Amino acid sequence: MREASFVKQNKEKWIGFENALNNNAKINPDDLASYYIQLTNDLSYAQTYYPDSKTLLYLNSLASQAHQKIYVTKKESKNKIISFWRDEFPLFFYQYHRTLLYSFLIFMAAVLIGVVSTLNDDTFLRLILGDAYVNMTIENIENGEPMAVYKSGSQVGTFLGITINNIRVAIIAFALGVVFSVGTIWVLFSNGIMLGAFITFFYNYGILEKTSTVWLHGTIEISVIVIAGCAGLVMGNSFLFPKTYSRRVAFMKGAKDGLKIVVSTIPFFIIAGFIEGFITRLGEQMPWFLAYGIIFISLFIILYYYIIYPRLLHKASTLNIEKLKAELIPKPELA
Numbered sequence: 001m002r003e004a005s006f007v008k009q010n011k012e013k014w015i016g017f018e019n020a021l022n023n024n025a026k027i028n029p030d031d032l033a034s035y036y037i038q039l040t041n042d043l044s045y046a047q048t049y050y051p052d053s054k055t056l057l058y059l060n061s062l063a064s065q066a067h068q069k070i071y072v073t074k075k076e077s078k079n080k081i082i083s084f085w086r087d088e089f090p091l092f093f094y095q096y097h098r099t100l101l102y103s104f105l106i107f108m109a110a111v112l113i114g115v116v117s118t119l120n121d122d123t124f125l126r127l128i129l130g131d132a133y134v135n136m137t138i139e140n141i142e143n144g145e146p147m148a149v150y151k152s153g154s155q156v157g158t159f160l161g162i163t164i165n166n167i168r169v170a171i172i173a174f175a176l177g178v179v180f181s182v183g184t185i186w187v188l189f190s191n192g193i194m195l196g197a198f199i200t201f202f203y204n205y206g207i208l209e210k211t212s213t214v215w216l217h218g219t220i221e222i223s224v225i226v227i228a229g230c231a232g233l234v235m236g237n238s239f240l241f242p243k244t245y246s247r248r249v250a251f252m253k254g255a256k257d258g259l260k261i262v263v264s265t266i267p268f269f270i271i272a273g274f275i276e277g278f279i280t281r282l283g284e285q286m287p288w289f290l291a292y293g294i295i296f297i298s299l300f301i302i303l304y305y306y307i308i309y310p311r312l313l314h315k316a317s318t319l320n321i322e323k324l325k326a327e328l329i330p331k332p333e334l335a
Helices: 004-022 029-049 054-073 078-118 122-129 131-142 153-176 184-203 208-240 247-278 280-285 288-328
Strands: none
Touching: 004 029, 004 054, 004 208, 004 280, 029 054, 029 122, 078 122, 078 184, 078 208, 078 247, 122 131, 122 184, 122 280, 153 184, 153 247, 184 208, 208 247, 208 280, 247 280, 247 288
């Protein structure tokens, strides 16, 4: 079918649907679901036969509006904030798992560079961590308290200072994604290299096991920096690879999605700041099983919320959509 014929055949239906959405008309949820399925079918057809056409851009935009309308009109049984954290965000984040993997690989490559460079160049450590920090830590190691830096300052002051700084780093990692993702990659690289140099620093002094104290808060802190890097890549890549959208529309969508990911990290940064302010200072006196218990629980929470749980929700959502299609599409009558 020619594009002109396809448009003529469906134009009235699309315009009617668009007017209903834009005028905020109350649409029966069942009818809305039926219209949405028809629209996605038309969108799939246009993607196959009319790529890079204005028709495809229009249907993409209309499908996006319909999707938002479905979320608004669905019955909410609980507070919207709870619904966001429990359902909306994890399901939304599933689509960016591949981007999260890229962010993780970039960060780990930087960690490896930090490790190798510190092992082979004595001056590299001071270049990355600074003379003041290195000299202070060496003095603490010689005094038998390698983690003394985490005991300084008030608990509340440390908690607030660390939390604010971590959120600032996350926002910077996201915001610099506007420079075609290069800025975000730089933030991931710089933090990864610092971590690799820090770990190797303690390895060279034969006290690598002491870094378990740092991982009490670092497990969440480092993980969420990688997630914030994912947010920056989402925004930057949306401009570089707009897919079927125009670059402007794709970038606006990417910026909105990236910001949503950054917002999701704030509670975890608060938790990491609390641990560093109130618990990390007790790490060297803490029984090993308690310390490692906190570390593994922290890792599990991050992995479950950002990776495992979204996959479970996506699977359940896919099954529900297939069930809905089966109910809405009439079965052929037997002769």
